Amino acid sequence: MAWPRRLTRRSFVQRGVAASAGLAGLLLAGCGGAPAAAPAGGSSTASSGKKLAGTSIKVMMVEHPYADVINTRRPDFEAKTGIQFTMDTMSFINLNQRADLELSSATGAYDAIHMIFIRSGKWIGAGWAEKLNPFLDRLSAAEKDEFALDDFVAGALAPFKRGNDLYALPWLADTTMVAYRKDVLEKSGLSGFPQTYDDFQAAAPKIQAQGLAAFVTQNNLHWIWPNWLMSYGGNYFANPPDDLTPTFDTDPAHKTAEMFTTLLSKYSVPGGMNLDPTVAELAMGEGKAASFIDGLGNLQVAIDPTKSKVGDKIVFAPTPRGPSGHFPQLAVHGFLINPASKKKDAAWEFIRWATGKDVMLWGALNKNHLACTRSSVLNNPEVKKKFNWNGTDLPALHEQVMKQAGTGYMAYRTVPQFPPIGDRVVIALTSIASGQATVDAALKSLQKDAIAILEKQGVKVKK
C-alpha cells in the first residue's frame, strides 16, 4: 500500500474512520452468533467413580445464606467427586446483568449459573440453559433414588420445565406470606390477621392507631401487588403464556392498585413505597410496623433473634384472599448448566449435589434455609420442630404455597417479556402512591406502554 506524499489531518481521519468502520463491521459479524454449544457427553461421575477428579469448575450465584451452606459443605463434595469449584457470589442486581452478559457472550467462563426465576423464560427460550434430562437419564437406579427428583415440590420445578424437559434444579423457593405482631393486632381488636384484603384494608387505620405502621413490604412491588391483583380476578396478561395481551386497564387492576398504593402511602413507614428488603426487614424487626407481607426468606429475618427486637411477638399467617380466591406468590431460583461450558458433566455433578437432600436438609437445620424446595426437608421432624414459630407450622405453610402456586397461576412471571413489564408496573404503582398520577391515568399509561413493549418484542396483542 502506497502512503500519500503527505499525510494530512483530513486524509488521516478519513483512513482512520474507514478502518474503524471496517473493523467494527468485522466485530459485528464476528459476534453474530454464539458458538455452537458443546454436546453434553460423558457419564455420571458417581456411576463411574471419580472420573472427573481434578476438574475445576466456576459457579455464579447470588449472595444468599445458601451460598454459605454450599461453601461450608464444600469438603464433602470435593471428597465425593474430586471436583473443585470456585464460587462467585454477587448482589441480585449484579447477578441479573452478569448472568445475562455471560450467557449471551457464550464464553463458558462459568459452568453452573444461578437460574433467575423471572428470567427463566427468556433464558430457556434463548437456549441459554442446558437440558438436564440426558444427565438425569444417565443416573443409575440407586443414584436416581438418592437424588429423588420427585422430592422437589412440583411448584418449584414448574418454572424450569418446558413439557417434560427440565432446564434447572431449584434450591430456593420464596413464598409470600404474612408476618404480623400478634400483640398489636389484639390491641386493635383483631384475633388474628385479617383473612381478606378488604378486611385488612378496613383494619389498617385501627392497627396504625396503635402507634406503628400497619404494613411494610419491599420495593419489588411487581412481586407483591399480584397477591392482591389475582385475588380480585386480575392478572398482568390475559392468559399467560399463550395470550400476553396486557390487562392493566381492568376493574380488578384498578381496585387493587388503589388498595395497594393506599396501604403504601398511608399505612406504611415513611418512604414505604421504596424500601429495600433490608430496610423493610429492619422496620419490622425494630417494631416500627405491625405486619410484613413478603417472601419467606425476608420474613425470616424479622424473627431472627440477632436482628429482631420483637421476634417473639411475631406470628405467621397465609396471605389474605379476595373474592376470586387465594393467590400467594412464588419465586423459584435454581442452578443451570451453561451450554457454553466445556465441563458440563462436572457442572451437573455440582448442581446435583448442591440441590441434593443432604445439603438442603443441612442448610435448613444449620443455616435457617427454610425457603427450600424439597418435600422431605420440609417434612423432616427436626425441621418441623425448629420452624414451629409461635404456633405456626412454617414448613407446612411454605410447602402449601409452593403446591398452590404450582397449579399454574405464576406463569405470568416467567414469560420472556416479563422483566420490562414488571419494571413498568413498579413505575405505575409508585406514580400512584406518590401522588403523581391517578389510578386511572397510571394504569392507562401502563397498559399503553406494556402493549408497546410487547409489540416491540414481536408479541401479538389483542387491542
Next chain:
Amino acid sequence: MADVGALVAPAVPRAAGWARSRRLWFGALLAPALVVLTAVTILPFCYLVVTSFTPLDLTKPQSRVFAGLLNYRELIQDDRFWNSLVVQAKLSVATVVLQLAIGLALALLLQRRLPGFELARTALFIPMVLPPVVVAILWKVLFTPDISIVYWALGLLGLQQTPWLVDPVMALWAIIVGDVWEWTPFVMLILLAALQMLPEEPLEAARIDGASGWQSLRYIVLPLLKPAIAVAALFRFIDSVKAFPLIFIMTSGGPGTVTEATNYYAYLEGFSYTLVGYSSAIIVVMLTLTLLISWAIIKGIGMQVEVE
C-alpha cells in the same frame, strides 16, 4: 556566486527530505498511542453506532441485522425517552449551576488563607475522592427516614420531613444534593488554582482606583476566571450526564420516572431488558447532545479573557 549557488541548490531537497523524515518520525512516535486510542475509544464508538442501527436483543442473536433508522424512529415516539431527557436536563442544569456557585464561593474563601485554611481544604476534598458508589450509599442512608441520623435529629427537634427519595418533587433534589456534595470540591479546586494564578497588577490598579471588593470581583476577577469557569462547567456538565451510581442506588429512577435520567434509561433497556440495539441508539443521541451542549458551553462562556 556560482560557487555559492552550487552550495545552496542541493540544500533544498535535503531540507524537504529532512522535513519528511521528521514527519515520519513523529508519526512513528504517535502510532502506539493512536493504535491504543483506536482500540479503546474509536472502535467501541463505531461499534456502538453500528449497533444502534440494529434491533439487537441479546437473547435473539438473529436480531443482529441492519434495520436502518428503526430504533431512532421508535425513540421519537418513546415518552419515557423524552421524559429521561427532561430529567437529565434538570439534573445537569441544577448540579452544574450549584457546583459552580458554591465552588467559586469556597475558592474565594479559601484564597484568603484564613486560619485553618489547609485543614478546611483537605476536608473539602474528601467527598471528591470517595468512590461514587460509596457516596450514593451514604446519601441513600441519610435520606432513608428509618435509618437516617438526619431524620432522627430533625424528629427530635419536631421538624418532621417527608422522605425525599419517594417524594416526586424532592427525589431529584436528593440526587442533586448528593452530586453537588461530591463534586463541588472539584470545581473549587480548579477555581482556586486559577485564582492563585491571577496577575496582581489589575487588582492592584483597581484598588488604587478605589474599586470596592465586589467591583473587583465583578469586573476583574470573574472575567479573568472565565476560562477556568468554562473548563469547570464543561467537566461538570459532561460528568453530570454520568450521574449513574446516585440514581441507581438512591432511587432506581423513581418514584415513577421522576429521576430516570437518560443514561439510566439506556442502562435499563440494554442490561435489564437486553435490548442492546435500542439502548445504543439512546446512547448515540445522548452523546450527540452532550457534544453539542459542550460546544455551546465553550462558545457561551468562552475561553478568551476580556477585561474592560
